[in-house]
Amino acid sequence: MRIGKFGYVNNYLPYYHLEKEKLVEVVESSPKDMIGLLELSKIDYAPIPSFYYLKNSDRLKRYKFCVASDGKVYSVIVVSRDGRLGEKIGITSETTTSLNLLKIILSEKDLDCKLIPMRTNKAEEILKMCDSALVIGDSAIKSLNKFKVVMDLGEEWKDLTGYPMVFGISSSLKDAENCDRIVLRSLEWGLKNIDEVVKSAVLRFGLPESFLRIYFESLKHVMDSKCERGLKAFKEICLSYKLL
DSSP: OEEEEESSGGGHHHHHHHHHTTOSEEEEEOHHHHHHHHHTTSOSBEEEEHHHHHHTTTTOEEEEEEEEESSOOSSEEEEESSSOOOSEEEEOTTOSHHHHHHHHHHHHTTOOOEEEEOSOOOHHHHTTTSSEEEEEHHHHHHHTTTSEEEEEHHHHHHHHHSSOEEEEEEEESSOOHHHHHHHHHHHHHHHHTHHHHHHHHHHHHOOOHHHHHHHHHHEEEEOOHHHHHHHHHHHHHHHHTTOO
């Protein structure tokens, strides 16, 4: 079995045990590139961008493992040098779901900004050409101490709808229920052994232990009823704005 993994801190805790014990082959990728790996059958199962899943739900199988937040997510953010949004927002090359989520938030706030796709995922590169930058994953986390956060998209979505935002959801082209069980067991192990996971993550990513604990606690990895409602709301709003 080949299981896809977002190559970010946000997948470190749930995948820690299964990688440590070498239970399956794990393939790292960005959310956007994960789509291609799944479509080409180079992986059997993976979290993929929720927006892509919604567009292709008729041919994809969906499972319980997810990447979501019920409020601040810290790693899907819009940053700028001066704390203002500005007229031009540069969009990281790694995103599909977050781009469409940002479109919804801007529309709901009646903000008219030009969204500019970039070939980089680094905020400092994007901000050379744009007023602000939408960055995700580890690039977003690295930006927290360098730039000012204008929007945390997890928090913005929670304020807008009252629901969690599901950024990624585990999927496959054919049955991969066993893969989901393996990842969820690894997640359960990670939560029970959080101290070991955090200490390992400090060494791996060079991030403060205090931040990692807050970050890991901010993430939801199981599609519960709240996440289901959040995903449904995202679909309905995307349809209302003709994004899907």
